[in-house]
Amino acid sequence: MTQQTVAYQGRVKYTEAAAKRYQVRKTGKHLAEMKLVDRACSLIPKTHRVLDVPCGGGRVTVHLGLQGYKMASADLSDAMLAITRENVAKNGLKGTVEKQDIEKLTYADQHFDSLISFRLFHHFPTPEIRQRAVSELCRITKHYVALSYFSSASVTLLKRSLRAALGKGKSDKHHTPLSEVKSYFAKAGFRLVKDFARTPLIHTLHVAVFERDPKAGK
DSSP states (O other): OOTTTTSSGGGTOOOHHHHHHHTOOOHHHHHHHHHHHHHHHTTSOTTSEEEESSOTTSHHHHHHHTTTOEEEEEESOHHHHHHHHHHHHHTTOOOOEEEOOTTSOOSOTTOEEEEEEOSOGGGOOSHHHHHHHHHHHHHTEEEEEEEEEEOSSSHHHHHHHHHHHTTSOOOOOOOOOHHHHHHHHHHTTEEEEEEEESSTTTOOEEEEEEEEOTTTTO
């Protein structure tokens, strides 16, 4: 196994058992997260073909697909892909479900109209990996990228930091200020449209929507 393969556990930890465990979540948390997705995706026209990457078990794919978006799904985990295919079929939806590495996507430039990447960015441990992933997301997208990230300004982060200081377990989640996230997208020719917080200053989860900057490269 190469150094890059184990650069962060999100690349390898979703075995069949782990993927099944990931599907079990509190109803209130799930509804709050899908509400956040809806707020962000209100900026994306429903005529767009949208890629959900990583798709996990397909909950964002199904959620948006049932609203009329033309969804495609991708993930690195074979177990997650199997669950997504099952959930897509169960809900009567159509769309490709493919194995892809977010750092080395095989899609052509601007292959999708828009894209959502939900609950992955906080796994990235280094600026190099973050930039590589953002550059790939922007490369394959014509218009919008909706990216979730963990804000560095929240009560949740303070609680996690306190737990770590008390020796009660160090979190493997990486928090990133919006200014840093914006810098990755600026280098890829995208600009911020709007940043959405689940609950400002309380919960750490945000979704920022970026659009291709027509002035980039000029």
